[in-house]
Amino acid sequence: MLYRKTRGFRLFMVFNFCILTLVMLAIGFPFLHLLAVSFSESAAILGGKVTVYPIGFTIDAYLRIFDHPSIMQGFKNSLIQTVLGTSISLFMTTICAYPLSKKFLKGRKAFILIIMFTMFFSGGLIPTYLVVKSIGLIDTIWAVVLPFCITPYYLLLMMTFFQGIPESLEEAAMVDGLNPLQILFKIVIPLSKPVMAAITMFLMVYYWNNWFNSMIYLNSSKMHPVMMIVRNIVAGADLASMGSGIGQNDINTLSSASLKSAVIMVTMIPVLIVFPFAQKHFAKGVMLGAVKG
Incomplete structure (x- = not known):
């Protein structure tokens, strides 16, 4: 659809540009600030x-992070989860x-x-915890x-998206002789890549950031995901162990704020790497799943 570039349309575009610029700044400033503090x-x-830019550039905080054994173990646990x-x-x-x-399903x-x-x-929370405990999942990844x-x-x-696929x-x-499972895996799923990509992205972000359930159900610190370790560091509970071994000469170049920001x-990083590749299917899947039915 073509719009005439009237005065009202131009004013709307200017207003829209200003609003989007403010939103971009509101979202981008905290990210750039944390990045600058970490360096x-x-x-x-x-x-x-x-x-929004580092002063006295140093990478000591990042070196300290990757020297910390709990961080690397946490990355491994988070990746598995x-x-x-x-x-x-x-x-x-x-x-x-x-x-x-399927509408014919009784x-x-x-x-x-x-x-x-x-x-x-x-x-x-309490009934869920009791159920998880009663079936022996406490302190396991399955919890x-x-x-x-x-x-x-x-x-x-996903159900709404499936309803939009032609029944023909x-x-x-x-x-042609396919059973329902074959139809699902050979016909329906290949046609559902947009919604699959969108939901996969949602799930990946959820499980990667899922520190609260780990705090409730995982007692062993060796099983904690990296976000649980980050939570402890930001809260100051694990900051002392990260700071141990810092010499007197490092005091001027390393602080708790830079450590927290670097962590x-x-x-x-993993979410920032994955999201650009799934962005196209992500937006398309959300829109199609929302309007078809």
């Missing part, structure tokens, strides 16, 4: 001189959403209402993966 020396940080949790969640969500997308509306009910009401492997919102989003394709596949930046 700045202690005197400049304590003096409040650091804004993210890959395992995302894979299981995506598989479970897919095989649950596909049958619910009791379909009742199942959907039950799923929607769980979006607004839950058993709470932070299995109880949260299906999210109702993502299930409904599935009917033609059935005529936050390092843990953001």
Whole structure:
């Protein structure tokens, strides 16, 4: 659709540009500030001189992070939790959403209402903990993966997307002799790459940032993900161990603020690397899943 470049249209574009610029600055400034602090020396940080560019450039904070054994172990734990949790969640969500997308399924509306009910009401933290403990999952990786492997919102989003796939394709596949599972994996899933990419991105971010469930269900510090370690460092609980071994000559170039900022930046890297590759499918999948039905 073509718009005439009237005076009102130009004013709208100027207003829109100003609003988007303010939003971009509001989002980008904290990121740039943390990046600058992570590369700045202690005197400049304590003096409040650091804004969006480093003063007294130093990489000592990053060197200290990668010398810390808990950080590297935390990265390994987070990677395992993210890959395992995302894979299981995506598989479970897919095989649950596909049958619910079929209108001829008996009791379909009742199942959907039950799923929607769980979006607004839950058993709470204590009952969930007791259930996880009663089946022997405490202090295992399954405690932070299995109880949260299906999210109702993502299930409904994928179900809505599946409903938008023409039934004629599935009917033609059935005529060719495919069973429902073959239709799902050979026809439906290849056509659902946008919504799959969107939900995968959501799940990866969730499991990568999931420190609270680890704090509740994992007692052994050796199993803590990197975000749990970051939380302890930011709270000051683990900062002393990171600072141990710093000589007197390092005091001027390394501070708790730079350590905290460097840890936050390092843990953001995996998401920042993955997101650009999934952005196209991410936006398309969210939009299609929201309007089809």
